[in-house]
Amino acid sequence: MNYSEDELLPISALADIVFCERRAALHRLEEIWQESVATIEGHHLHDKVHAGESESRGAVRIARGLRLRSLRLGLSGVADVFEFHRLEQGAEGIVLPDVSGRWIPFPVEYKRGVVRHEESFECQLCAQAVCMEEMLNCRIPAGALFYGLSRRRKDILFTNELRHGTEEAAILLHQVVNAGITPPARYEKKCEKCSLLSQCMPKTAGGGKSAAAWLSAQLEL
Numbered sequence: 001m002n003y004s005e006d007e008l009l010p011i012s013a014l015a016d017i018v019f020c021e022r023r024a025a026l027h028r029l030e031e032i033w034q035e036s037v038a039t040i041e042g043h044h045l046h047d048k049v050h051a052g053e054s055e056s057r058g059a060v061r062i063a064r065g066l067r068l069r070s071l072r073l074g075l076s077g078v079a080d081v082f083e084f085h086r087l088e089q090g091a092e093g094i095v096l097p098d099v100s101g102r103w104i105p106f107p108v109e110y111k112r113g114v115v116r117h118e119e120s121f122e123c124q125l126c127a128q129a130v131c132m133e134e135m136l137n138c139r140i141p142a143g144a145l146f147y148g149l150s151r152r153r154k155d156i157l158f159t160n161e162l163r164h165g166t167e168e169a170a171i172l173l174h175q176v177v178n179a180g181i182t183p184p185a186r187y188e189k190k191c192e193k194c195s196l197l198s199q200c201m202p203k204t205a206g207g208g209k210s211a212a213a214w215l216s217a218q219l220e221l
């Protein structure tokens with residue numbers, strides 16, 4: 001089943017839902033946004049990347065701020081960078097306008113901080129690849145996450161497992177948005193790096209905590 005253009009959700013919301021279902025719902029359903037130093041630095045990094053010119057470096061062509069969409073995943077967004085790598089003669093790849101040879105797209109998503117494993121980032125990058133595959137009718141085997149602080153990039157292979165996880169996350173995102181119900185908070189270690197921590201209050205209002213238990217704990221203070 002394909003989604004219609006009107007049903008498309010942002011690729012960035014996919015990263016949210018992989019990180020935490022409640023976070024995605026707070027953003028998409030309740031329109032709660034909270035900037036932190038981390039999110040502001042992230043916006044600046046993306047603005048800087050998108051403001052750059054398209055360029056050509058040897059066997060690599062670089063395009064910035066490409067609009068993407070996948071009707072199969074029901075997602076749309078703007079990619080930070082898509083590199084196009086020239087392939088060996090005879091290899092299968094896409095054709096680019098006004099240049100000879102065959103090319104393979106390679107998405108690069110910019111993140112602040114230092115190199116680390118973040119499943120949500122990998123799914124976001126994979127979704128960009130799936131969008132481009134659908135738009136250009138090609139297969140993209142890998143991409144990279146570029147970390148601004150360490151200025152290092154980490155290559156990500158789009159394995160069947162990652163593709164499956166990305167598709168499942170897209171389905172879940174549409175289910176949560178269509179249901180219109182924000183899941184209850186549940187405190188986990190990851191909450192400490194969530195920009196919505198102060199609005200979400202997972203320690204006091206987390207799932208399974210009754211109002212009476214919360215009141216009793218407050219009165220004992």
Ligand code: SF4
Nearest residue numbers: 020023191194197200
């Ligand atoms: S604070 Fe925790 S539970 Fe609340 S939205 Fe963030 S990650 Fe999810």
